[in-house]
Ligand SMILES: O=C(O)C1=C[C@@H](OP(=O)(O)O)[C@@H](O)[C@H](O)C1
């Protein structure tokens with residue numbers, strides 16, 4: 001991958017049909033549940049990217065068999081064991097989903113990852129594990145590296161968790177809980193972002209035969225065995241966002257193939273959000289078709305449920321014909337980078353005016369100008385830069401290889417979208 005990428009600019013309408021690889025979030029859950037199931041499972045069309053490869057490697061380190069069969073993954077549960085080292089890279093899913101599994105292993109499991117991973121918050125997860133009877137050694141700040149001292153069994157039971165910094169705390173505990181002696185009765189203290197992702201967790205558990213019920217303050221998972229399952233992974237709808245956004249920026253038409261009709265992916269809300277920005281959105285026999293008009297309308301939206309869509313939507317806001325207000329996303333400061341800060345820097349560099357709110361951004365478009373942007377090691381900041389580059393000549397982005405996190409061939413796919421050579 002080049003060190004600096006100059007995304008192509010384009011004034012004429014795109015007209016393309018795009019097929020995308022599997023969902024990162026569904027692949028992660030499917031791997032974890034298959035790993036703690038009562039027999040082997042098959043994943044068809046799993047996402048193969050850095051985050052999901054790290055999840056597979058982490059599970060292997062704990063004694064689980066994850067092997068390739070063509071493009072499928074075969075997952076064969078084994079006795080979970082330490083000592084082990086897990087490299088979470090920059091993956092929140094690995095960082096928050098594997099410690100509750102590691103608690104079931106016999107021996108210590110140490111988690112660490114990229115330098116930025118060490119800034120990502122886990123206090124709620126670590127406190128929750130401790131309340132469930134698990135010993136965890138950390139630096140006292142809830143940051144990686146930390147070590148989970150598995151003893152082969154976890155008591156489980158009632159627990160109240162603070163998850164305002166990441167819904168993955170809740171998902172991680174729910175995913176492993178059927179294997180805890182008492183299951184779990186999880187109460188959420190305070191706010192919870194990314195609710196669709198927790199609903200995805202609940203649905204994936206139910207698909208594996210786990211009994212999950214909604215309670216007044218959270219969820220209860222009954223103790224019991226996890227049924228193995230062969231599953232086809234849906235396309236990643238959050239990674240569809242930049243491609244669909246290209247329809248708005250160029251006044252063109254983009255269809256994403258195989259758009260699921262019933263999904264818990266937050267990307268399903270692109271339908272509503274892009275419509276609010278002036279696009280015409282319809283389902284066709286092929287998938288979801290988005291057609292842009294001659295302007296992009298500003299957006300006033302609470303993105304708390306769909307935080308991972310923010311970089312792409314904020315880039316569209318910088319190209320809209322009025323000021324936008326995006327709220328409910330304070331937790332983005334703990335994502336791959338502080339996304340509110342990164343978006344302020346990037347959008348300001350290309351000419352917008354940006355005000356950071358405690359929980360969001362106000363983006364006011366301004367005279368556009370060329371700029372060299374940083375990726376901040378964040379895949380979705382590269383997606384945002386690609387959209388800005390469509391409309392603004394002279395946009396460049398350094399370290400575009402950050403896209404490897406969830407869509408390693410993003411720049412080639414982008415070139416194909418535009419009908420250009422990579
Ligand atoms: O559970 C998941 O698969 C995810 C949950 C969300 O995390 P946060 O709640 O930390 O935003 C989301 O942003 C992330 O990309 C994936």
Ligand SMILES: C=C(OP(=O)(O)O)C(=O)O
Nearest residue numbers: 090091092093308335336
């Ligand atoms: C926030 C994200 O990732 P992670 O799973 O690492 O939290 C993301 O993909 O936008």
